Amino acid sequence: MIRPLRLLFLAPFSQVTHCPGLEFAGDLARALGVPLHIAAFTDPHGAESAGPVGAECPDIVRQSLLALRHKWLKDESARLQERGVEAHPEVVCASSSAAEYAAYAHRFKADLILKDMQARPGVAHCGLSPQDWELLSISPVSVLYVQPGPTQVPGRFLVAIDMEFQAKAGDSDNHSIIEAAKHLASACGASLHVISVYDSDAPDQGDLSRYDARKQAFDDFASAHGIAREHRHFIPGAPANAICAYLQRSPYNLLVIGAANHHLLSSGIGLTAEGILDNAGCSVLAIKLPVEAAPIQATEPGAIRHASS
Template sequence: MIRPLRLLFLAPFSQAAHCPGLEYAGDLARALGVPLHIAAFTDLHGAESAGPAGAECPDVVRQSVLALRQKWLKDESARLQEKGVDVHPEIVRASSSATEFAACAQRLEADLIIKDMQARPGQAHCGLSPQDWEFLSVSPVSVLYVQPGPTQIPGKVLAAIDMEFQAKEGDSDNHSIIEAARRLASACGAALHVISIYDTDAPGQGDLSRFDVRKQAFDDFARQHGIAREHRHFIPGAPANAICAYLQRSAYNLLVIGAANHHLLPSGIGLTAEGILEHAGCSVLAIKVPVAAAPIKTTAPDSIRHASS
């Protein structure tokens, strides 16, 4: 019997109240009809649980922290279960590190990880912390980062693809990205749009005939995936800046991008992806690419599982 898709929410350590990412994860699990695993990391021997310097009973402090963590997890799980979500909560006694997060995802055989974006001190926008960047680089599967604020499942999804590499023999990254976005949008009843940027900063891109060729290839690709003409957006500019500017003047709930573009950085994430994740202004699903040619292990027809390289 093939198991259903598994969603994994990584709960922040210091969460004393409800968080947007967990609400989002619950709504998404219910829309897909799949289980939601919640991993609440608690390092009882780390600085977070040690209490103030000079505390007489550090063990008491640690046990108090654990009890509060367990209560939060129990209460949040019960609330989601009342909404019809199949919840599988777990206290993970380990440090909140990228390697521990990745190990947990592998152990639970997660297909998609959901995590909150964190507000930055002194800044108006949210983004990824250094730990988030590290985790995205080592994560075995795709990661969905949820923007703070009112939570809702996507109503309008934008998939970003790179036509410069579509002609590459055997390239499947764009297909993986658009299929993930399409299946997710279908499950949530959302409109799906597709965007590709004609990189005007790249050598030789000033040729109008080259622009027309790329645009035609983009239209052909989008049509193959059933994207309506009015939902296709081919825009000239610098990729990260152009996509972020387009998002700022549009009303998308979710952006779907590849997490390892071909212009690779040492982090293994990609220059364009890094620029977008810093300034997207909406929730972002980072698909780990390239995708291995492996069967999708899910009983749900509208799944978003993607094997990692």
């Protein structure tokens, strides 16, 4: 018997009000028909629980903080339960570090981590913080970073694949990425689009016949996975810039991209990936590869319905 998919939402350590990532995580759990585990990390000996400088009773401050965290988790879990989400909250007494997050996900045997993106001063949209990058690098499983803003029914997903890497290595990672995206889109009732960039600035890429061959391979790949022709986007340019520019012209709710052994997002998480993930302007699912077990399994799909609908 296959165990249910395990979704893990990492609550911001200072959160005591509702956050959009939890809303998204609850919707996803309900759509997939699986429980949602909510972990709120609170270090009882950390700076966040020490209180103001000069406080006379730091122990009282810490206990008050823990009480607030427990109440927030209880209230949010009750609200999710009312909307049909099976929520399992837990206050974790550990530092809110990427290493602790990754270790906890490993112990919990999570299949997918969900986490809010962080606001950045002077930037219109949110992006990945240094801690987010570290978590993505060391996480044992895929990570979905949720862009803050009004929660909407996810209508359009974009999955990025690399036909150049596919041609060189006979790579199966692209297949794993798109299959995971298809399961997720089906469960959420979202349309799925696929994009690939022909790097026209790379050596030997100016040959028109080479472009045509890559374009044909892209169409064959998309056809094999049942992607409608009008949902295929094969564009020239530098990968990070081209994808970000495309996302600005055609807004999507979620970008799906590979997170290891992939040209766009190498295991070292290079500058190209940073350019894409920090400027996507939407939520991002970074799929860790290779995929031993697809992060989105073929559970019985059901459309997302919000409390306001």
